[in-house]
Amino acid sequence: MYKLFLRSLISVIFLLGFSLNANAEFKVGFVYVGPTGDHGWTYQHDEGRKAVEAAGIKTTYVESVPEGADAERVIRQLAQSGHDLIFTTSFGYMDPTNKVAKDFPNVKFEHATGYKREHSNVATYSARFYEGRTLLGHMAGKMTKTNTIGYIASFPIPEVIRGINAMTLAAQKVNPNIKTKIVWVFTWYDPGKESEAAQALIDQGADIIMQHTDSTAPVQVAEKAGVWSFGQASDMQRFAPKSILTSIIDDWAPYYVERSIAARDGTWKQQDTWHGLKEGMVAMAPYNSVMGDDLVKEVEQLQKDLASGKAHSFTGPIYDQKGNILVAEGAVADDGMLAGMNVYVKGVEGDIPQ
């Protein structure tokens, strides 16, 4: 019996063989934190990947890669298996990306939403999602009846806090009584937790739900409860057709195509990219006509002004929760301040988890 097993084991190994043919074709690799079917963050990155593929460049992806010890192996495997440019699309890949980049100087790395560029072959990129939040804030301030906005937040990092602040500031501008209630879920993707958070916010009187997480669960809860909501990362309209007023869309496709072609043609350079409405990295899904023509026109105008630079999401005077001035009257916050933002503005309830 035992010999039979041994013999078949050996023959199976021989049958399968060890051959591995490497080829020199230009390839781009993507590392995703969630499943490609999350219909949010990862879904949009995968749409970007498909655009690169459509431009005639071969791509590979690995989905649901935990942001722990496994990330380094996956990134290294992509580098080792002949990928020339690798996009790592979550902030938790920051240290692994830089570690692998050190060992593969000929491979280019692009890390999304991080700040470490320890080697000349690492670039970083992110989008000015907060510009979209300003538009949401304007709509939320006009549409709310309870003056309470519910916000599902993932992690207390500057990117998320910027979004909360930008939204609150814009809402206050059109409705001074606005309050922003926040539930921190400490995950990017967990439909169960996100639904619970949405329900908790609705129970506390929020009639507007928005989220800085990746699944479609919050908009679906909002749809059921009959409150307004906004899609995040991709157009989530079909998941909550009545409730969604619009979605902030992360459009990575042009950037991915441009950088892939640059890497292929040898013109790739290290840089820190932070694009917004102007460049189209942040885009808005169609506005729900239920808001009425006037409001839609207002928001469309605001969108144009933000894109042209006529308006800025963080225009003074801006105060923190205690009433200290953060940005003086007439001034706008600079990118340095935005990058390290770690206080709430006045009107946000609660404390940043510390």
Added chain:
Amino acid sequence: MEVQLIKIEKRNDLSRSIYFLTPVLAIFLTLFGGGIIFYILGFNPIEALKFFFITPISDLYGLSELLVKATPLCLIAIGLSFCFKSNNWNIGAEGQLIFGGIVGGGVALLFYNHDGFYVLPIIILSGAIGGMLFAMIPAILKTYFNTNEILVSLMLVYVAKLLLDYLVVGPWSNPEGFNFPETRQFSESARMPILFGGLRIHAGIFITLITVFLSWLILYKTYLGFQIKVSGLSLKTAKYAGYKGKTMIIIVFMISGACAGLAGVGEITGPIGQLHRNISPDYGFTAIIVAFLGRLNPVGIIFASLIVALTYLGAETAQIFLQVPKYTGQVFQGMILFFLLGSDYLLFFKIKFLGLKKNEF
């Protein structure tokens, strides 16, 4: 109406070699089942299986990664085998791993920018003690308050996770880290020595091997090991023989927790190098599969941990080369356990058909 009567009988003529061969059979059935799944998904089954089980370990780097992945699984499973052998169901190894990581990581942060050969041993020891203390909670509650250790140990996993969340977001977060939920990178003196340049395999593997050897010694060569096995086979016999049940329960939980804590501290001082929210991709739960696949036997567990580690690596490689969905790795783990338990049932029991009888209901 007539019905077929079935009788399930315990087999008494079990041979030892069959007992250890069924896991091998389960693996072959899994390969076969996996091939069918790949075929249905539209992949060439032979090619997919090759990328899944052979490509990941066809070079030195891959072998090193296999050991990096198998090390914590093996350690935790060894610890769990003490509990499971004595009929104590510690399901919360994940929590003990995290708590060990928290304690070890806390000490590592305490020794930040501190050189000295003693730093790493202190961290490792504190991690083991952390896991041990955390595992004593369900043990003491079980022995003195008659609570269910499955529930208590499982729920404590969430306690450990939330505590880790709190610490890395708040008090322990990197002051220069823009509020990202992670601690500083530990200093060099707090890191496991790397065995070969360019590979990630680290000194933690020696801790695992020593633990395996010690476990074998305890289980098969000491009175305590004998007591553990007897209690597992029959609690009544153990009581009749006068063994101190309560002390033993606490001891097996302590061993199990210490092993999980070691695994946690090995991860944070080894491949990760800092504390953040994802220090374990559910190693503590996967180790339960490893423990049973290895027949709760120290040597069996070594092989089982390698095989289960391979399912993780394989899922990644198969996705890189063929874009096979990543979740096939978990499907494989599930299939291995399913086939193992299935063949176990047929191994321990035989099914007798007693012929047709008139249905009287």
